[in-house]
Amino acid sequence: MSARVDFIPAAADVARAGTRLADHDWAAFAAAMDGHGAAVLPGVLSAQECRALAALYPHEAHFRSHIRMARHGFGRGEYRYFRYPLPDLLGGLRSAFWPHLAGLANDWNARMGLARRYPDQHADFLRQCHDAGQTRPTPLLLQYGPGDYNCLHQDLYGDLVFPMQVAILLSEPGRDFTGGEFVLTEQRPRMQSRVEVVPLCQGDAVVFAVHNRPVSGSRGSYRVTMRHGVSRIREGQRHVAGIIFHDAA
Numbered sequence: 573m574s575a576r577v578d579f580i581p582a583a584a585d586v587a588r589a590g591t592r593l594a595d596h597d598w599a600a601f602a603a604a605m606d607g608h609g610a611a612v613l614p615g616v617l618s619a620q621e622c623r624a625l626a627a628l629y630p631h632e633a634h635f636r637s638h639i640r641m642a643r644h645g646f647g648r649g650e651y652r653y654f655r656y657p658l659p660d661l662l663g664g665l666r667s668a669f670w671p672h673l674a675g676l677a678n679d680w681n682a683r684m685g686l687a688r689r690y691p692d693q694h695a696d697f698l699r700q701c702h703d704a705g706q707t708r709p710t711p712l713l714l715q716y717g718p719g720d721y722n723c724l725h726q727d728l729y730g731d732l733v734f735p736m737q738v739a740i741l742l743s744e745p746g747r748d749f750t751g752g753e754f755v756l757t758e759q760r761p762r763m764q765s766r767v768e769v770v771p772l773c774q775g776d777a778v779v780f781a782v783h784n785r786p787v788s789g790s791r792g793s794y795r796v797t798m799r800h801g802v803s804r805i806r807e808g809q810r811h812v813a814g815i816i817f818h819d820a821a
């Protein structure tokens with residue numbers, strides 16, 4: 573019997589991914605997440621790594637399913653959910669990001685009056701997901717062409733939800749594509765919605781709120797509802813890798 577299961581990445585891949593996140597200013601990160609519900613980590617992947625990850629798109633063997641967004645009313649464009657085991661780089665990043673996010677996520681849940689607390693290791697949260705019947709991997713690769721867009725949405729796949737997720741831009745804006753801005757909306761109680769455009773360069777990661785986040789008010793924190801999407805691609809092709817931390821039912 574092997575102790576390793578295919579949804580847990582190799583320790584060496586997590587350690588390698590961890591070194592590229594270590595130098596980031598995580599205090600500034602927490603301030604941006606609290607202030608805006610999103611934060612950018614520049615240059616998480618090199619241009620070469622971005623190209624290599626985007627080049628996986630046509631290779632069926634890496635993926636469990638293929639979604640054409642127009643068929644579901646999700647927008648226009650397509651994406652594929654990876655199968656386990658994830659590519660080493662992506663699986664490593666998913667686990668390496670976790671310790672930088674879990675504390676803030678616990679803080680958010682406390683401020684929103686939600687009982688759930690997240691463990692120190694992503695592997696332990698994945699075990700909770702799998703025990704609850706959320707066993708299908710959610711990391712994905714998206715591909716957009718001219719005229720494509722991604723409607724505002726939330727990536728919820730069951731009762732177990734981690735409140736932050738990551739998207740890494742694999743294409744180079746201005747050269748590979750134009751248009752295609754990453755956008756977030758924030759819906760506040762009894763107020764009109766607010767929009768935030770997040771400019772990204774190739775290889776940058778945006779971390780953002782999946783569903784709800786706390787905002788400090790005069791009488792403590794209140795909850796706002798977040799959605800994300802992508803504006804219309806004007807020209808060229810745009811690829812993105814998405815890292816969602818909960819698995820799907």
Ligand SMILES: O=C(O)CCC(=O)C(=O)O
Pocket residue numbers: 714722727738739754800801802812813814815
């Ligand atoms: O294409 C994008 O930038 C957004 C992708 C997305 O919706 C996701 O990663 O969940």
Ligand SMILES: [Fe+2]
Pocket residue numbers: 725726727800814
């Ligand atoms: Fe999404």
